[in-house]
Amino acid sequence: xxxxxxxxxxxxxxxxxxxxxxxxxxxxxxxxxxxxxxxxxxxxxxxxxxxxxxxxxxxxxxxxxxxxxxxxxxxxxxxxxxxxxxxxxxxxxxxxxxxxxxxxxxxxxxxxxxxxxxxxxxxxxxxxxxxxxxxxxxxxxxxxxxxxxxxxxxxxxxxxxxxxxxxxxxxxxxxxxxxxxxxxxxxxxxxxxxxxxxxxxxxxxxxxxxxxxxxxxxxxxxxxxxxxxxxxxxxxxxxxxxxxxxxxxxxxxxxxxxxxxxxxxxxxxxxxxxxxxxxxxxxxxxxxxxxxxxxxxxxxxxxxxxxxxxxxxxxxxxxxxxxxxxxxxxxxxxxxxxxxxxxxxxxxxxxxxxxxxxxxxxxxxxxxxxxxxxxxxxxxxxxxxxxxxxxxxxxxxxxxxxxxxxxxxxxxxxxxxxxxxxxxxxxxxxxxxxxxxxxxxxxxxxxxxxxxxxxxxxxxxxxxxxxxxxxxxxxxxxxxxxxxxxxxxxxxxxxxxxxxxxxxxxxxxxxxxxxxxxxxxxxxxxxxxxxxxxxxxxxxxxxxxxxxxxxxxxxxxxxxxxxxxxxxxxxxxxxxxxxxxxxxxxxxxxxxxxxx
Amino acid sequence: xxxxxxxxxxxxxxxxxxxxxxxxxxxxxxxxxxxxxxxxxxxxxxxxxxxxxxxxxxxxxxxxxxxxxxxxxxxxxxxxxxxxxxxxxxxxxxxxxxxxxxxxxxxxxxxxxxxxxxxxxxxxxxxxxxxxxxxxxxxxxxxxxxxxxxxxxxxxxxxxxxxxxxxxxxxxxxxxxxxxxxxxxxxxxxxxxxxxxxxxxxxxxxxxxxxxxxxxxxxxxxxxxxxxxxxxxxxxxxxxxxxxxxxxxxxxxxxxxxxxxxxxxxxxxxxxxxxxxxxxxxxxxxxxx
Numbered sequence: 001x002x003x004x005x006x007x008x009x010x011x012x013x014x015x016x017x018x019x020x021x022x023x024x025x026x027x028x029x030x031x032x033x034x035x036x037x038x039x040x041x042x043x044x045x046x047x048x049x050x051x052x053x054x055x056x057x058x059x060x061x062x063x064x065x066x067x068x069x070x071x072x073x074x075x076x077x078x079x080x081x082x083x084x085x086x087x088x089x090x091x092x093x094x095x096x097x098x099x100x101x102x103x104x105x106x107x108x109x110x111x112x113x114x115x116x117x118x119x120x121x122x123x124x125x126x127x128x129x130x131x132x133x134x135x136x137x138x139x140x141x142x143x144x145x146x147x148x149x150x151x152x153x154x155x156x157x158x159x160x161x162x163x164x165x166x167x168x169x170x171x172x173x174x175x176x177x178x179x180x181x182x183x184x185x186x187x188x189x190x191x192x193x194x195x196x197x198x199x200x201x202x203x204x205x206x207x208x209x210x211x212x213x214x215x216x217x218x219x220x221x222x223x224x225x226x227x228x229x230x231x232x233x234x235x236x237x238x239x240x241x242x243x244x245x246x247x248x249x250x251x252x253x254x255x256x257x258x259x260x261x262x263x264x265x266x267x268x269x270x271x272x273x274x275x276x277x278x279x280x281x282x283x284x285x286x287x288x289x290x291x292x293x294x295x296x297x298x299x300x301x302x303x304x305x306x307x308x309x310x311x312x313x314x315x316x317x318x319x320x321x322x323x324x325x326x327x328x329x330x331x332x333x334x335x336x337x338x339x340x341x342x343x344x345x346x347x348x349x350x351x352x353x354x355x356x357x358x359x360x361x362x363x364x365x366x367x368x369x370x371x372x373x374x375x376x377x378x379x380x381x382x383x384x385x386x387x388x389x390x391x392x393x394x395x396x397x398x399x400x401x402x403x404x405x406x407x408x409x410x411x412x413x414x415x416x417x418x419x420x421x422x423x424x425x426x427x428x429x430x431x432x433x434x435x436x437x438x439x440x441x442x443x444x445x446x447x448x449x450x451x452x453x454x455x456x457x458x459x460x461x462x463x464x465x466x467x468x469x470x471x472x473x474x475x476x477x478x479x480x481x482x483x484x485x486x487x488x489x490x491x492x493x494x495x496x497x498x499x500x501x502x503x504x505x506x507x508x509x510x511x512x513x514x515x516x517x518x519x520x521x522x523x524x525x526x527x528x529x530x531x532x533x534x535x536x537x538x539x540x541x542x543x544x545x546x547x548x549x550x551x552x553x554x555x556x557x558x559x560x561x562x563x564x565x566x567x568x569x570x571x572x573x574x575x576x577x578x579x580x581x582x583x584x585x586x587x588x589x590x591x592x593x594x595x596x
Numbered sequence: 597x598x599x600x601x602x603x604x605x606x607x608x609x610x611x612x613x614x615x616x617x618x619x620x621x622x623x624x625x626x627x628x629x630x631x632x633x634x635x636x637x638x639x640x641x642x643x644x645x646x647x648x649x650x651x652x653x654x655x656x657x658x659x660x661x662x663x664x665x666x667x668x669x670x671x672x673x674x675x676x677x678x679x680x681x682x683x684x685x686x687x688x689x690x691x692x693x694x695x696x697x698x699x700x701x702x703x704x705x706x707x708x709x710x711x712x713x714x715x716x717x718x719x720x721x722x723x724x725x726x727x728x729x730x731x732x733x734x735x736x737x738x739x740x741x742x743x744x745x746x747x748x749x750x751x752x753x754x755x756x757x758x759x760x761x762x763x764x765x766x767x768x769x770x771x772x773x774x775x776x777x778x779x780x781x782x783x784x785x786x787x788x789x790x791x792x793x794x795x796x797x798x799x800x801x802x803x804x805x806x807x808x809x810x811x812x813x814x815x816x817x818x819x820x821x822x823x824x825x826x827x828x829x830x831x832x833x834x835x836x837x838x839x840x841x842x843x844x845x846x847x848x849x850x851x852x853x854x855x856x857x858x859x860x861x862x863x864x865x866x867x868x869x870x871x872x873x874x875x876x877x878x879x880x881x882x883x884x885x
Contacts, residue, residue, distance in 0.1 A: 002670070004669045004670050005670065005711070005712075007669070008670070008708060008711045011708055012705070012708040012711075012712040015701065015704050015705050015708060016705065016730060016734065018701070019701065019734045020734060023735070231743075314648070340737075341740075342736040342737045343732050343736025343737070343739065343740055343848065343849070344736075344740050344743070344848050345692070345740050346693055346694065346737075346738060346739060346740040347692075347694070348693075348694030348695075370694050370696075375694050375695075376737065376738075410846075412848060413843075413846035413847065413848050414793070414797075414846070416743050416848050417797060417798070417800055418797055418800050419743060420743040420800065420803075420806065421796075421797075421800025421801065421803050421804060422800070422803035422804075423750070424796075425796045425797070425799075425800045425803065428796075430794065431796045431797045431800070432797070433791065433793045433797050434792075434793075
């Protein structure tokens, strides 16, 4: 054999050996890390999470619906959503409560009131928010809170595969159903809704995104041709609704009039002012297709800008939409979770970061998920940004796992067989092979990515105590103990609600802002806050819903690292009013009312 | 994949062709690369089928650079790059990964394998088939293969079927594709008795773009198929049989593995038989002399 051929043979062997060696090194390092650092997570990463739902009085278990028997062979795959969590201080006692949904036809939803001592009590029955699910009106998929009538108490929209329901909060003591007066549609198979004041008239408007088409009653199917027409290019999903708040509890549907006309399969939406125009733009993460970005043109119109901005080009399976100023540059990135299954479908998550040259007319995003290390998250669902260790940079908590049944048998082969088929095949549920107790990306390890502030995230879930393997759907962050630590609530499909209490290194400082609108909507949703300290800034916006079927606490939480002071805080209220606060006190919650 | 035009024998004397006829002639080694590029461009501009142009460009560049380097190193001549281009572009289309490095690594493995895994002067595996199979076995957490449709209408599929059929017909390998497709459809029907699934569910994969590239550009690779026409049809049928067995074992990557098992075996048998014949002929000659 010639020397040249020997050389090429050696290169060939090296090429084959490199990935094996790389994987071994990575696995070895990870094992060492777990062995060495699990006990020292607090000192190493600045926080440690401990699951304590049962000890806190939370014993909620999600139930899935039983849909039309024509779907029996793939029932677990179809009925794989509906576990949702949203945080609210419904009684205005200054302590965050939370609402969780179930999706069994007669299952009860729960509203956990914070008892101020680390425990919670379900008061849904007492206040009238438990009995929501029924075969006639459909079952819950999620809930979002916002004070639509500006009376000071957060009201709730419960969206369903069925009739969306609006409940008015009567002084934190009871909820009254006001759906009919609000003129909400009779049936929407919705998987996302958010409150936002798109036209800055001081009243919260509502976006509602359909998944299955609204003429599909999943309990009484006329046809089995209800599935997406393509795995990544489907446009036969549910329509989108934009309800303009007219006041007096009435809403007008204006989506088409304002330029939102889509039938993609929406799973998540988030509103934020990506271009610094003062008006919230709307981002929608769609399953079976590309994401959509609607740019808000002064509250008068929305312009579809998915392709021109770069987010609407490569189709994936968008499941969550979360916004965060990842690099402390005063610009929002958008995290969209997708599917990654070894060897079968590696879509990878997207972390869309805006390019520096953004302007009111033009914004472009680049997907940096790979470069920043948040790309592979399994069959990912909900995710939220939040500074879990108060080091001054936003971290990312992501849940995952689709259908966990028999751990030893996978449905992926049959799933991929049909998913790659032509429209005529994939769109008919009758063509989908039966699940027969097999798992589809089940029992997955969650992801907790901590942000080093220099463009890299590090996955530390196992190291900081997140070890559950439930089918996670919805995740929300809130400081339930008012101590400056963001706790985590997770709603699992056909599984328990988990509460991860966060213990944070006390040397890291924090500050929280509870904003109350006056000229703006009372919930202050859309208020934009920039905190300046140590030559850097972090920007956050009060949100009316983010992640997957979730809502974080509305109060804004900023971790600050080991600083001794903040230079200033700039608030831009939705009304346009600007406010600056100089050197606010650290390690405390500030309640700030919009200036007159 | 290699260019199907690689094996086209030197043409017999025939009247000169007009430029278009020359372009679509089987002698045009640029025809397959041009058509596969067209498919890629149409697919990506219409449906964004690629992870990104840059990843595909990386796969192509890696493939071509290594082809040049190895040919210069071994044969001291500059290679015709059509084959390497097709290998690169095929990797760029068929591999799905959000990262860049799998595209380079896969192309590198593909080209290198051509020069290393050889027997009696021929490489046994279709380079891109070997490399994709290797990637799926070695780094499944970073790599998948194209499994979804290009768009949700029938048109992209029809365009690719027509373009593909033209190419393989022009390079006289349509019988391989046809045999495989017929076998796949028959075996899809057979599988329904084992799985209990509908015929449409079983036949669904072949309607996807991955199969379209597989049957037109990978299965027909002249460098790694046997010589006689009947043998090519037999091997295509055997690939379909192997695939059916793998599918019954619920293997997601059945077509790649089936080809990577059957293809080299068939080729090895042919090389062995040819060698035997040659040896017998040589041993007969002195005797008859």
